[in-house]
Amino acid sequence: MLICKNMKVSDIIDRLGLKLESGQSGVNREIDGGYVSDLLSDVMGNSREGQVWVTLQTHKNVMAIASLKDLAAVILVKGFKPDEDMAKQSEEEGIPVLSTTDNAFEIAGKLYEILK
C-alpha cells in the first residue's frame, strides 16, 4: 500500500476537490491525521497538532482553537462558509479554512482513505 508521507493542505485540496475559503498562506502546512467534532470544548481537549479539523461550526472561536492546538487546517462541511471574522482570523493565523459540499461522514471517509 502506498503510504503518503508529508501530506500537505494543498494536497488534500487537490485530491478531495476542496475549496480554499481563507488562509492561503498556510497551504503548505503538513497534515498529521484528522479530527471530527462540532463541540469546540472537545476539540480543545482532544485534538492533536497537525490534524485537519472537520466541523460545521463557523464561529470565530474555531480559529482560536485551531491556532491554540496548532491544527493544519479546518474543513467546513455541507457548503458552510466561515463567518467574516472567522475568515479574517484564518488569514491572520495562516491556518487555511477549506469547504466542501460533502457532509462530515462523507468527507471524513475520504480523508481517512488518503491519510491512513
Add this chain to the structure above:
Amino acid sequence: MNKYKVDLHTHTVLSPCGDIEMSPENIVKKAKEKGLDIIGITDHNSTKNCNVLEDVAKDYDLMILKGAEVTSKEEVHCLAFFENEIELLEFQKYLDEHLPKIENDVNKFGYQLVVDRKENIVEQINWLLISALDVSINQIEQKVHDLNGLFIPAHIDRARYSILSQLGFVPTDVNYDALELSKFVVKNEFVKQNQYLADYCFIQSSDAHFINDVGSITTAFQMNDKSFKEVALALKGIDGRKVMCYE
C-alpha cells in the same frame, strides 16, 4: 436600597421538557413560597407564556422578567429579557422567523402549551421549540440589544448547550449583561478556574423544569425597586447596586 431574591431561569408547560405541573399559578405560588421577589420566564425559543405569568404574578406581588432561553446556531443556550410588550413581540417574531419548523413528536419530547391563567390550553405549538435558530450567538446578542433587552449566556459551566461546551471559551467580542451559572457550581470556585471571566457579572439560577426546582438556587440583587431598569442597572453595578451569588 433593598435586597431582592431572584431566580431568572424558569421553564413552563410551553417548554417540551417542562413538567406539566409548571402552570402559571403553580410557578407563582411556588416562587412566593420560596420567598422570591423576581423570577425570569425563559421557555425554549418562545416568549408565549410570559404575559400570563405576569398576569398571575400581579396578584402575588411577584415580578416577572419576560424573555426566553434562546438556542443559537452553535447550540449555545442564552437568556434574553425584554422590558416592554412591543419588544417582546418583536423578539417573538424574530424567533418565529429563525427557528426551523421541525414537527414536534409529543411522545418523545412532550407537550408545548400556551395556557391562560386557569390552565386552559390556548395554543399548542406544533414545531419543536428545542431546536436551534439559524443565527449565531453574535447575531442574537445584537438583536437583543437592538431591542434594549438583556443578554445572558445560560448555565455556562454545563457540559452541554453552554457557551463553554460549544465554543470552547467565552468570546470577548460579544456584549453580555451577565453570565449565568447552574446550581451545580460555586461561583468563586468557577471563577478561580476561569480567571479571564473574573470581571463579568454572574448570576446563578435554577433552570427549573419541575415545580420543586423553582428557586432552588437564587441570586441576590441589591437595588432600589423591582423593575426591569433597576435589574439592568444592578447587573452593571451602578451607584451601589449589586448582584451577589450565594456561597
